[in-house]
Amino acid sequence: MRALTEPVVPGxxxxxxxxxxxxMLVVEEAAITSTTPDTSTITVRETQWHIPLQPxxxxxxxxxVLYGGPPHEHEPHKEGKxxxxxxxxxxxxxxxxxTFLKDLVEEEGEKEFDILVKPHGRDVMEIYFEGDCPYCEDGDGWIDCPPAIEVYPELMIRHSRDHLCxxxxxxxxxxxxxVRMEMLIALYHRTSVLQMTDHTRRKLRQTLLVLYRARVAIITARKEEMGIRHEDFVCDLLH
Structure with missing residues (x-):
């Protein structure tokens, strides 16, 4: 491969x-002179994934697929727990x-290779991780508890084990x-208030159902975008 299919910039x-x-390679330097830049004009470095994102x-x-920016030469790596x-x-x-591609052929014995420029997350999950998310036990986008809760405490849903990866x-x-789940939980608790007319309770449950269906549609659309299987799931709050 002498040239890429589209231009690239550092990062x-x-x-x-x-x-x-x-x-995964990151572009360190690139001569922006062509819409199909020659591979000899692009400097690269192999880079690893990390959660949370770090330089x-x-x-x-x-x-x-996010890149944390150039590494800090004098700052030690903070390994996430x-x-x-x-x-x-x-x-x-x-x-x-x-040079990297030449070494793949001559030193690693690889005769075929493909390069995705600025890959979509779906492609990275399918190719790099071979369809197996490192944080979803069943690979379906659901986890019992956010895997990096110490780093992302804002993702914790109180009174629920229903978390998205x-x-x-x-x-x-x-x-x-x-945010959506906490609204649903708050509405559910309101429907259990004793001093409420049947009409008001029905209206609240209808609102609860509309919000929940919207949640299902949003999650299903993202799963389809990411190539993740999706299933019919029922919220315990609706029973």
Whole structure:
């Protein structure tokens, strides 16, 4: 491969896939002279994933694949207590992308490879993680408790074990869902108030149902976007 299919700038991620290897590269330097830049004009470095996001590392957040920016040379790595990445090392710049690909062929014996420029989170989950989210036990986007609750306490839903995975579904939807679930729980508690007419209670339950259906639609849409199986699920609050 002599050229990429689209231009890149420093900080862009490149997902490299071969029959036996998957790795993420970050662009360190790039000459912005063409819409299909030559691989010999692009300097890259291999980078590892990390949760929470830190300089020098990348992280999936649903459809987004985020890069934490250049590593801090004199700042020690802060290893997350609940980070499941196997590597917490920031590698030095490798050289040009052309050299990296040449070494894949000559040193690793890889004859075929594919490069995704600025990959979608769905592609990273499918290719890099081989469809197995490191934080969802069943790979369905649901977790009993946010895996990085010490880092993301704002995602904890009180009085509920019904959490979305901020890794494969995304931090944004997990945070929105926490707010939505707390509204649902508050409405549910209001329906149990004794001093309430049947008409008012029915209206509250109708509102509860509308909000819950909206929640299901939002979650289902994100799961479809991420290529995650989705199922019909029933909220205990509706019983």
């Amino acid at each position: 862009d991620l490149l997902l490299v896939q071969t029959p036996s290897l998957r790795c 020098g590392y990348w992280m999936v957040s649903g459809p987004e 609940l980070c499941l990445s196997e590597s917490h090392t920031v590698d030095p710049p490798y050289g040009t992308l052309a 901020q890794f494969c579904l995304g931090y944004d939807i997990a945070l929105e869902d926490r």
